[in-house]
Amino acid sequence: MSLAAPDVLAELEALRALTAQLQAELYAKNLYIEKLKAQLASLKRARFGRSSEKLDHLIEQLELAIADLEESEAHTDIERTAARPIASSPSAGATAKSSLGRKPLPAHLPCETIVHEPDCTCPNCGGSIFSTIGTDEREVLEYVPSHFKRVVHLRPKLSCRTCETIVQAPMPSLPIERGRPGPNLLAHVLVSKYCDHLPLHRQSDIYAREGVDLDRSTLAGWVGAMAALLQILSERIGTHARAGETVHADDTPIPVLDPGRGQTKTGRLWTVVRDERPWGSAVPPAAFYAYSPDRKGERAQHLLSPCRGFLHADAYAGFDKLYVGHPLTGDTRLIQVACWAHARRYLYNEFLRNRSPSAERALDLISDLFAVEAGINGLDPETRLAARLARSVPLLEILKRHLDTTLARISGKSELAKAIRYMTSRWKALTVYATDGRLEMSNNAAERAIRPLALGRKNYLFSGSDAGGDRAAVIYTIVETCKMNGINPQAYLADAIERIADHPANRVDELLPWNWTPRS
Numbered sequence: 001m002s003l004a005a006p007d008v009l010a011e012l013e014a015l016r017a018l019t020a021q022l023q024a025e026l027y028a029k030n031l032y033i034e035k036l037k038a039q040l041a042s043l044k045r046a047r048f049g050r051s052s053e054k055l056d057h058l059i060e061q062l063e064l065a066i067a068d069l070e071e072s073e074a075h076t077d078i079e080r081t082a083a084r085p086i087a088s089s090p091s092a093g094a095t096a097k098s099s100l101g102r103k104p105l106p107a108h109l110p111c112e113t114i115v116h117e118p119d120c121t122c123p124n125c126g127g128s129i130f131s132t133i134g135t136d137e138r139e140v141l142e143y144v145p146s147h148f149k150r151v152v153h154l155r156p157k158l159s160c161r162t163c164e165t166i167v168q169a170p171m172p173s174l175p176i177e178r179g180r181p182g183p184n185l186l187a188h189v190l191v192s193k194y195c196d197h198l199p200l201h202r203q204s205d206i207y208a209r210e211g212v213d214l215d216r217s218t219l220a221g222w223v224g225a226m227a228a229l230l231q232i233l234s235e236r237i238g239t240h241a242r243a244g245e246t247v248h249a250d251d252t253p254i255p256v257l258d259p260g261r262g263q264t265k266t267g268r269l270w271t272v273v274r275d276e277r278p279w280g281s282a283v284p285p286a287a288f289y290a291y292s293p294d295r296k297g298e299r300a301q302h303l304l305s306p307c308r309g310f311l312h313a314d315a316y317a318g319f320d321k322l323y324v325g326h327p328l329t330g331d332t333r334l335i336q337v338a339c340w341a342h343a344r345r346y347l348y349n350e351f352l353r354n355r356s357p358s359a360e361r362a363l364d365l366i367s368d369l370f371a372v373e374a375g376i377n378g379l380d381p382e383t384r385l386a387a388r389l390a391r392s393v394p395l396l397e398i399l400k401r402h403l404d405t406t407l408a409r410i411s412g413k414s415e416l417a418k419a420i421r422y423m424t425s426r427w428k429a430l431t432v433y434a435t436d437g438r439l440e441m442s443n444n445a446a447e448r449a450i451r452p453l454a455l456g457r458k459n460y461l462f463s464g465s466d467a468g469g470d471r472a473a474v475i476y477t478i479v480e481t482c483k484m485n486g487i488n489p490q491a492y493l494a495d496a497i498e499r500i501a502d503h504p505a506n507r508v509d510e511l512l513p514w515n516w517t518p519r520s
Contacts, residue, residue, distance in 0.1 A: 027465075028069065064257070067200050067220040068464020071471060074224030105141055105180070106211050110149040112142075116169035118158055124165040130158035138171060141212075142182030148212050151182060175497045176225050186226055187493035189219055194475040195489055197456045227471040229500060230493075232508055234477040238288035240512070244274035245309035246337075246438050249319070250446035251295065252453050254472075256463045267469050268295050269476075270303050271449045275484065279438050280380045284514030285484040287449040289476045291469030297321065304334065310436070312337045312443045315426065338429035339443035340366060346419035356416055358406040365399040373441050381437030388434045396431055400424075449480055482513045492516055 120128055138153045158167045175183050192198045198206075200219040207214045241247065249272050255264040270292065275285040292299040297318030304311065304322055311334040313319050322334045344366050351359040372391050376384045407420045423430060433439040453476065463469050478496075482489040495518055496511050503511060510516075 064199060064201075064464050067216050068257070068468040070217045070220035071224030071227070072465065072467045074221035075228045075467070075471070076224075078225045078228035102180075103213060105139055105150055106148075106213075108211060110147070111152060112149055113152045113154060115154045115156065116172070117156065118167040118169045122160040122163065122165050122167060125160065125163040127160045127162035127165075129161045130167065131161055133157050133159045133166065136168070136171075139180065140174065140182050141180040141185060143185030143188045148185075148207075148210055173501045175229065175501065176222065179222075179225075181222055183498035184490075184494040186222055186497050187490050189222055190226055190475055190493055191479065191490045193223065194456065194472065195452070195479050197452075224471065226497065227474045229497065230478060231474050232505075233496065233500070233511060234288070234474040236509060236512055237286050237477050237481050238272070238290070239306075240284070241272050241274040241286040241288040242304070242306045244276065244283070244307075246274075246276065246312070246440075247304075247307055247309070248273040248275070248312040248440075248443050248446035248449075249300070249304060250314065250443060250450050251300070251316075252450045252457075253295075254291070254453070254457060254463055254469060256293070256466060256469060265293070266295075267463065267466065268292050268299065269450075269453050269469065269473060270300065271446055271453075272303060272307070273445045273449050275445045276438070278377050278440060279384060280378055285481070286514075287477065287480040287484060289449075289453075289473040289480070291466065291473045293466050293469075308333055310335050310337050310432075310439055312339065312440055312446065314339055314342050314443060315422075335432065336429040337432055337439050337443075338426045340369065340430060341442040341444060341447070343423045343426070343430060346422050347416075350416045350419050353415070358402070358410075359416060359419070361402060362399060362406075362420075365395055365402065368395050369399075369441065384437035385435075388437070392434050396434060400427065452476070452480060478513070485513050487513050487516065491518065495519060 120130075122128070122130075134157045136155045136157065138155075140151045140153065142149055142151045153171065155169050155171060159165070160167065175181065175186055181189075189200075189203060192203050193200060200223070201216045203219060204214055204216045249270065251268045251270040254267045254269050256267040258265045268291070270290045272288045272290075273286070274283070276283045277285060290303050295318065297320075300316065300318040301321055304319075307322075311319065311322065313336065315338065319334075319336070323332055323336050325332045344363065347359050347362050347366075350356060351363060369392055372387060372395075376387045379387075403420050403424055407417060407424070410417055433441050456472075463472060478493065479489045482492050492513060495516070499519075500508075500511060
């Protein structure tokens with residue numbers, strides 16, 4: 001007897017869930033095996049002397065991989081907590097992990113005491129005469145620039161002498177329920193990793209010099225929890241960035257650990273930048289990042305699917321479908337704006353190799369085009385367009401004639417010919433900027449947004465997993481958008497982390513970097 005369709009679907013869903021669970025368990029076991037290998041390697045080094053640089057590199061990789069797994073666990077814990085209904089008990093949001101056996105905070109740290117006084121009116125009978133019957137104490141580890149301190153929250157318990165009702169101020173919400181880190185410390189860890197490019201195990205060593213024992217696994221848990229907490233802000237920034245009529249896009253490779261294979265694979269971090277300051281717009285700039293495990297064209301198309309207008313980008317083929325007109329209306333979602341910085345690079349490399357006079361002449365004309373842009377940066381679109389029509393368009397015509405003439409008299413297989421064909425085959429996309437004052441001559445806005453990722457990649461060596469790439473995208477979005485808006489990422493993150501848990505969900509846009517107002 002065959003199963004009914006709903007039964008088949010239910011069985012398929014159960015199989016998918018079981019498969020996902022088994023894959024997660026296999027990933028964890030592979031990491032555990034790699035961890036044991038690292039421990040064995042460390043023992044061999046201690047027993048037989050200094051090891052090779054290859055062994056040191058392996059241990060560094062495994063430290064990062066284990067930290068990534070611990071971040072994922074913390075991220076999952078936060079999501080499970082958010083999915084549970086809110087209870088009236090103060091411990092309703094507590095995680096499953098026990099706080100027993102926790103090391104005491106170092107006694108040498110400066111201590112700040114905050115007393116939370118309850119209301120002076122009894123909520124039960126309206127009485128105003130109280131007697132103290134006790135005080136609840138809660139220690140939080142906080143970080144201020146250049147030093148740690150202990151913050152002790154005291155909440156006196158008062159008893160109404162009229163009706164014996166107990167009154168006590170509520171404990172302020174903490175970024176991590178049942179956790180010790182304060183918002184400034186959490187912000188510092190995030191900024192150190194994603195802005196200053198310090199991996200967690202190196203941060204742990206730095207804190208140890210201050211006499212504070214914060215191992216890598218503890219820091220990893222904090223990072224995972226904060227990525228989950230701040231994800232809504234990253235998504236709102238992404239919505240804003242992709243709503244612009246002119247956007248910039250680019251991507252960069254990120255090596256990602258592939259447990260069990262003993263090597264890394266290549267993921268991608270993409271960025272979409274909205275920056276209208278060059279044409280005098282007051283719209284806040286933003287940079288949105290997204291991770292993908294590969295560079296398939298569908299990744300770029302999904303990332304940019306909400307965008308309409310003009311796209312500044314390189315010649316990556318994955319963008320091509322975005323420029324195709326609708327089969328019925330002929331309307332295109334995006335118009336390609338090619339990058340002169342990329343085009344110039346090929347000519348410049350050829351000039352360095354052969355000192356070709358033709359390449360030098362083309363480079364001089366392109367420099368004149370960039371000089372026009374430097375003089376109109378920040379002006380309104382109408383003024384920019386008028387300057388381009390008067391000065392840039394004649395230069396573009398001269399440059400096109402020079403390229404065509406040069407291409408006709410040199411070998412078609414030469415490197416100079418390839419550099420010229422790169423430009424002439426994209427001439428429409430390269431010159432469209434001269435028809436609209438809102439457009440840019442280059443994709444340097446996206447290049448600048450990618451540069452911090454390259455610095456981080458150099459220090460991290462790789463990301464521990466695909467989930468680690470997603471977390472990096474969340475924090476990079478917030479940190480880099482803060483920098484574009486002239487905001488200190490440390491100050492912003494500290495305040496946002498402190499406020500976001502209690503902030504109304506329908507007013508979360510108030511916490512976006514360009515709307516943010518620090519609380520005194």
